[in-house]
Amino acid sequence: xxxxxxxxxxxxxxxxxxxxxxxxxxxxxTATIARMLLPPAPLLVARESLEVGQFxxxxxxxxxxxxxxxxxxxxxxxxxxxxxxxDRPQALEAFRNVPSDSEAYFDASRQIVSICLATERIDxxxxxxxxxxxxxxxxxxxxxxxxxxxxxxxxPLDALPYARRSTELNPQHGGxxxxxxxxLDDLQRPGEMIGSLQRSLDFDLDNYAAHxxxxxxxxxxxxxxxxxxxxxxxxxxxxNDVNAYRFLAKALxxxxxVEQAMETLEKALTLSxxxxxxxxxxxxxxxxxxxxxxxxxxxxxLYEHYQNDRRLVSxxxxxxxxxxxxxxxxxxREQVQKLTD
Amino acid sequence: xxxxxxxxxIAVAIVLVVGCSGADSPNGKRQNGVxxxxxxxxxxxxxxxxxxxxRFVDAAKSTGLRFRHYSPLTxxxxxxxxxxxxxGWFDLDHDGWPDLYCCQGASFDGDSxxxxxxxxxxxxxxxxxxxxxxxxAGLLDTRYSMGIASADYDNDGFADLCVTGYHANTLLHNNxxxxxxxxxxxxQSSPGRLxxxxxxxxxxxxxxxxLYITNYSKLGPEDYPxxxxxxxxxxxxxxxxxxxxxxxxxxxxxxxxxxQFVEISKAAGVxxxxxxxxxxxxxxxxxQDGDIDFYVAxxxxxxxxxxxxxNGKFTDRGADSxxxxxxxxxxxxxxxxxxxxxxxxxxxxxxxTNFYDETNTLYRNEVNLLFSDVTDEMGLGASSRPRxxxxxxxxxxxxxxxxxxxxxxxxxxxxLQEIGRNGSFAQLAQVFYNERGSRLRDVSASSGHYFxxxxxxxxxAIADYDRDGDSDVAINQLNSKTALLxxxxxxxxxxxxxxxxxITSNRDxxxxxxxxxxxxxxxxxxxxxxxxxxxCDERTMLIGLGSLDQVREVTVTWPGERRESWNDLGENRLWxxxxxxxxx
Numbered sequence: 001x002x003x004x005x006x007x008x009x010x011x012x013x014x015x016x017x018x019x020x021x022x023x024x025x026x027x028x029x030t031a032t033i034a035r036m037l038l039p040p041a042p043l044l045v046a047r048e049s050l051e052v053g054q055f056x057x058x059x060x061x062x063x064x065x066x067x068x069x070x071x072x073x074x075x076x077x078x079x080x081x082x083x084x085x086x087d088r089p090q091a092l093e094a095f096r097n098v099p100s101d102s103e104a105y106f107d108a109s110r111q112i113v114s115i116c117l118a119t120e121r122i123d124x125x126x127x128x129x130x131x132x133x134x135x136x137x138x139x140x141x142x143x144x145x146x147x148x149x150x151x152x153x154x155x156p157l158d159a160l161p162y163a164r165r166s167t168e169l170n171p172q173h174g175g176x177x178x179x180x181x182x183x184l185d186d187l188q189r190p191g192e193m194i195g196s197l198q199r200s201l202d203f204d205l206d207n208y209a210a211h212x213x214x215x216x217x218x219x220x221x222x223x224x225x226x227x228x229x230x231x232x233x234x235x236x237x238x239x240n241d242v243n244a245y246r247f248l249a250k251a252l253x254x255x256x257x258v259e260q261a262m263e264t265l266e267k268a269l270t271l272s273x274x275x276x277x278x279x280x281x282x283x284x285x286x287x288x289x290x291x292x293x294x295x296x297x298x299x300x301x302l303y304e305h306y307q308n309d310r311r312l313v314s315x316x317x318x319x320x321x322x323x324x325x326x327x328x329x330x331x332x333r334e335q336v337q338k339l340t341d
Numbered sequence: 342x343x344x345x346x347x348x349x350x351i352a353v354a355i356v357l358v359v360g361c362s363g364a365d366s367p368n369g370k371r372q373n374g375v376x377x378x379x380x381x382x383x384x385x386x387x388x389x390x391x392x393x394x395x396r397f398v399d400a401a402k403s404t405g406l407r408f409r410h411y412s413p414l415t416x417x418x419x420x421x422x423x424x425x426x427x428x429g430w431f432d433l434d435h436d437g438w439p440d441l442y443c444c445q446g447a448s449f450d451g452d453s454x455x456x457x458x459x460x461x462x463x464x465x466x467x468x469x470x471x472x473x474x475x476x477x478a479g480l481l482d483t484r485y486s487m488g489i490a491s492a493d494y495d496n497d498g499f500a501d502l503c504v505t506g507y508h509a510n511t512l513l514h515n516n517x518x519x520x521x522x523x524x525x526x527x528x529q530s531s532p533g534r535l536x537x538x539x540x541x542x543x544x545x546x547x548x549x550x551x552l553y554i555t556n557y558s559k560l561g562p563e564d565y566p567x568x569x570x571x572x573x574x575x576x577x578x579x580x581x582x583x584x585x586x587x588x589x590x591x592x593x594x595x596x597x598x599x600x601q602f603v604e605i606s607k608a609a610g611v612x613x614x615x616x617x618x619x620x621x622x623x624x625x626x627x628x629q630d631g632d633i634d635f636y637v638a639x640x641x642x643x644x645x646x647x648x649x650x651x652n653g654k655f656t657d658r659g660a661d662s663x664x665x666x667x668x669x670x671x672x673x674x675x676x677x678x679x680x681x682x683x684x685x686x687x688x689x690x691x692x693x694t695n696f697y698d699e700t701n702t703l704y705r706n707e708v709n710l711l712f713s714d715v716t717d718e719m720g721l722g723a724s725s726r727p728r729x730x731x732x733x734x735x736x737x738x739x740x741x742x743x744x745x746x747x748x749x750x751x752x753x754x755x756x757l758q759e760i761g762r763n764g765s766f767a768q769l770a771q772v773f774y775n776e777r778g779s780r781l782r783d784v785s786a787s788s789g790h791y792f793x794x795x796x797x798x799x800x801x802a803i804a805d806y807d808r809d810g811d812s813d814v815a816i817n818q819l820n821s822k823t824a825l826l827x828x829x830x831x832x833x834x835x836x837x838x839x840x841x842x843x844i845t846s847n848r849d850x851x852x853x854x855x856x857x858x859x860x861x862x863x864x865x866x867x868x869x870x871x872x873x874x875x876x877c878d879e880r881t882m883l884i885g886l887g888s889l890d891q892v893r894e895v896t897v898t899w900p901g902e903r904r905e906s907w908n909d910l911g912e913n914r915l916w917x918x919x920x921x922x923x924x925x
Contacts, residue, residue: 160761161572189698191727192763222723254723256780284668288718290707314670318663321711333660336670340643 042068043075055086073102080111088115106136113145125149133162140169144176151179156186167199174203178210181217191221208237215247224254242272249281258285276306283315292322310339393787394774395738395745397814400827406471406815408823410799411458412446412485414755417567419449420580421485421507421535421560423753425731425799427875428817430806431491431500433478434519437915438465439804439879441815443823444486444504457483460504468807479520484509488800490871491880492541492550494596496848500880503871505536505554508562512552512602526594527604533561534589538678540871542624542633543847544609544649546901549596550847550870553611553635555619556589570760579760580753583618583641583674590616591637591645593655610647610655611635617642621678623872625689626854628710631902633852636664638675638693648710661711664691664704668714673699677801677874681735681744682706682865683719685778687856689867692721694730694748694874697764701725701733701748703781720780721746721773728768729753732801732874736812740834740885742864743775749798749816749874767795770816791826804879810836810913812883817876834887835912839895840880841868844920846899849880857884858894886912897923 046061062079066072076097083091092115098108109128116125126149132142144166150159163180170176181196197214201207215230231248234241245268253261262285268278279302286295296319299312306312317332401407412422426444433440441463448457460482463471475481485507491500499515509530513521535557543550560566568581590612594602606612621638628634628648635655637645643665647655659665666672674696683690688706695701700722704712716722725748732749739745750768757764772788773781785792797819806813811828818824837857841850850868857864866884871877886892889912896906897918905923910916 157572164761189762191698195763219723220726222726224723250717254717254720256720256782258718285718287668287713288715310671311669314666314668317670318668318713321661321663322707322713336666337660340666340670340672 041065046078050082055082058082059086073098073104073108077104077108077111080108084111084115088119091115092121100135106132106139110141113142117145117149122149122153138169140166140173140176143169144173144179147176147179147183151183151186154186156183159183160187167196171199172203174200174207177203178207181210181213185213185217190217190219193217194221194223208234212241212243212247215244215251219247219250219254224251227251228255240271242268242275242278245271246275246278246281249278253281253285258288261285274302274305276302276309276312280311280315283319287315287318287322290322292319295319296323296325307335308339310336313339393784394830394832395772395784395788396829396831397772397789397791397826398829399789399791399824400813401823401825404470404825406441406463406823406825407473408443408445408461408463409458410443410446410817410820410823411448412820413448414820415449416578418578418580418756419560419565419567420558420586422446422449423580423755423819424487424535424537424557425751425797425819425875426486426817427488427538427732427800427873427877428802428815428823429489429491429502429800429877430802430804430815430879431502431877432880433462433464433474433500433515434517435499438467438808439806439881440465441471441802441804441806441825442480442489442491442502442504443817444489444506444800444875445483446820447483447485447507459483460486465806468809474519477519479522480513482511487536488538488554488871488875490539490541490552490877492851492870493848494541494550494552495600496548496843498848500849503539503541503552503554505539505875507535507560508532510536510539510554514600524600526602528592533559533563533565535560536592537620538622538871538875540622540624540635540869542635542852542870543596543900544593544633545595545653546632546846547598548843548845548847549598550849550851551596552592552594552602553622553624553637553871554592554594555622555637556591556616557618557620557640558583558586559589560586572761575759577756577759579756586618588616588618588642590614591619591622605653609653611645613657617645619645620676621693621872621874623678623680623691623869624852625680625867625869626852626898626900627680627689627691627706629688629708629854631898631900633900636678636680636691638678640676641672641674643672644675644693646710658710663712663714667700667702667716671699673702675702676731677733677748678872679733679735679746680867680869680872683735683744683746683775683778683781684715685743685862685864687863687865689854689865692733692735692746694733695725697729697752698726701730720782724771724773724783727764728771730771731799732816732876734801734803734814734873734878736803736814737775737883737885738772738812738828739774739830739832740811740836740883740887741775742834742859742862742885742887743777745775746773746781747771747801747814748773749796749801749818751795751797751799751819765795767797769793769795770798789826789829791824796824797821799874800876801873802876802878805838805881805883806879810883834885835890836886837884837892837895837910837912838915839882839884840915840917841882841897842917842919843899846901846903846920850897850899850918850920851880852900854898855882855884856894856896856898857892858896859886859889860893881915 042061042064046058049058080091080094095108129146143162147159147163166176177196177200181193184193194217218227228251231244234244249261249264283295320329430439443461445460461475464474488505499517502513504511512524537555537557539554570579593606595605618640632649635647646659648658677694679692691704703716705715728750730748735744748771752766755766771785774784800817814826816824843850851870855866892910
C-alpha cells in the first residue's frame, strides 16, 4: 500500500515545484525590470549612500524623502545625525524640526544637547536639558548632563541638585557620584564629598583620582586617620605624587605627629621644591615650631609668583612679625586686608 | 587644589555623560570638697561606662534644674530666633553655692505677658538640688534674652547682672536680700537692636568695673530682614547670612562709681564705623601690661582685639596680632570665646568657635600681643570642621593643671536637607583632653552619654556647683532643656579654690591674673566675668594641682598691676585672697 501511494504522488510534487519556480521567476524578472526602469526610493538611496560614505548624496536624498514625507520624524533625526558630521547648524535645524509629541523627540533632543555642548551653545543646551528633565523626570541622563553643564559653567550651586538627582535615578553610574563630589568641592564643602567619592569607588575600586580626592575630603572633613590611609594607598601606586605626600603630611599633623608631617613634606618638596601648597603647609609647621625666620626664608621666593594668594601673604605677615621685620609685616598685613576685601 | 586629578576625571565624566586666709563660706556651709570620693546624684547609664579621662552625667533632672529654652522658629526663620541664649553662674546671696541664671528666648511676636516663658534663676541648695526663685528674686522677664555676665559693679559684696537681649539690655542690681532690681543705663533700649555677649572689666583700674556689650545687628523691628534659599526651583526661608544684616557698633560703659554708667564707646574708640557683627567677648590683660583689653568674636567679619592704651582709648590690634582672621587670613564666622593658658607657656591664649566647614581657632599667645594660629597642630582643627560651635569653655576637668576644652555645637539652619546640605541641626558636643600642653585630644566619645547624643548647644558656663572639687558645666540649648553636666571623673588631682576680694581693686578681682607656682611649672589663670557664648562662669576659681597637695606660691596681679603673693596654700579648700593681705 505504501509503495503505490508513493508512486502516484511524485509527479504532482514535481509539477508544483515547477509552478513555484515559474512564479518566482516572473516576480524577480518584473522587479528587475521595474528597478531598471523606475528611479529608486530617495530614502533607500540616502541610506545606501551613507553606507559608502557619500554624505552629500545621502543628505540630498534624505531631504528628497522629507520633501515627500515631511512628518517622517525618524528620518529628520537620521538626517540630523548625518548633518552633525558635516554641518552642525543644519543638523540642529533638522533635530529642532522633530516635534515634542513624536517618538523621535527624546533622541533628537539629546542630539541637540550634544551639538550645543560641542559648539558652546550653552543657553540652548541648558534650555533643552531643562525641558528634558521636565518631560522625562525619571531619566538620569538629562539630569547628569545638566549637572555637568552647570559645573563647567562654574555654577556649582545650580549643578548640585541635578547631580544628586541623577545619582538617585542611576545609582550605578560611578561618574555621577564623582561629579557630585567635584561640585561639592567647588562649593567649598569638602567634608560632604566623602560619601560621593566612596560611592564612585564602589564601581571602580582602583580609581586613583577618587582615592586622592578622598584623602583630601577626609582631611577637610575632620577624619585625618582615613585621609592618611587614602594618601598611603596612592603613594603605594605613585611614589611621586606630591599631592599625596601633602595630604599625608596634613593627616599626620592633624593627628599630632608634627615631626613626621614635616618629614613627609620634605619628600614632597624634594619632588617639587616650589609647590605652593606644600610650602604653605611647611611654613605653618615651622611657625608652630617657632622657626618663623626659616618659614620666611622659604616663603619669600614664592611671593613674586603668588602675590595675590591670601594664604601666602598672611603667613608671610605672621612670620615677618615674629622675625622682628615689622615694616615688612605691616606691608604684608595691608595686602592681606586688600585681598580679603 | 585638585585641579590635576579633576581635569582627568572630568574629561572621563564628560565622555560618560556627556588676702591669704583659709576661709569658711559666709554662712558656714561645707567648703572642703573631697574630689576623689564622692557619689553622683545622677545614676550613670550603662553606655557611659567606657574608659576615658572624663565622665559627665547630665544631672539637670535629678537636681531639679528644669529649664527649657523657648525660641520657636518662624516660617521666615527670623535670624535672632536661631541664635539661642546664654547661661551664667553667680552667687545670689553669697552663700558660697553658685546659682544659675538661664537666659530665655521668646516667640517672634512675644510680649511681656507673664504667662510666657521667662528668664529663670535657679537657687543652688547646697549642691543637691536647685529651686527656681525667679519670681521671688524679681527677675521675671519674658523678653528675648541673649547674654549674661555677672560682677559686683558697686563693690557691695553681692554679684550684679547684665542681661542682654533683643530690643533691650538690662542691668540688675543685687539688693543683697535675694532680690535684684533693674537699673537704668544709657541706651538700654533700642528697638531692633540685637545685643549679644557682655563682659565686665575695669578698663581704667579705678576699682569700678566697666562693661562691654557686643551688638550683633539691627533687626527691624520694621523691615526685619528675611532671607530665602532657592535650589532646584524650590525656595525656602533660611536665617539670613550676616552680610544681609545691618551692623551696629558695640557698647562700652564706664562705671562712674556712684551707681551710674556712662556710655563711652565712641570716646574710647570701640565704636568706629558701622561696627561688626559681634557675638562673644572676653576681657583680659592679653599683653600683660597691667590693663584690661577686650577680644571680640565677630560673625564673618574680622575679630577685634581692643588693646587698652591706658589713656581711655582702645586700638584694634586684631590684624597686627594675628587674631582677626585665621592663619590664612580668612575671616571666620566667630561665635564664642575662651581665654586661658592652654600650652603652659605663661601667656593667655585665645580660643574661638566658628562656623561649620571652618575650624574653631586656637591662637597661641607669643607675647607682645602677637598670636599664632596653632589650631591644627594642637589637634583642634580636624574635629571642628564638621561642626558649628557656639559655646566654649576652658576648664581643668581632671585637675591635672592643664586646661581642657568643651565646645557646645549645633547648627543655625534646621532645614539643611531642604537646602541641599549634609549635616544636621543638632550636633554632638565635644570635650578635649589637654595632653600636657602639647595637644588637645577629642575624648567626647568616652566622656558620657551626653556627648553621644546630638544637641543644639549654645551658651556654656563652668562652676563646681556641688563643691565636690571639680568643674561642672551648664549648657543652654536652643529650644531644648538645659543640660547640667556633673563632672563624675574617677581619677582627678587635688585642687585649690580661690576667691579674690579686691579692696582698692574691684571687689570680685575681675581681670586679675593669678600665677600659681607648682614648683616644676607656673600656672596662669585670669578672673573672668563673661565669656564663652553669651555666658559666664562662677567667680570662684578652681585650680587643679595634679599630684601636689599644696601650692608653693600664688601671685595675684590686680588690675592696675599691683602684685602680691601668698605662700603654701594647701589643697582641697577655699582660699579667699584679700587684696593687701599678701606679700608685695
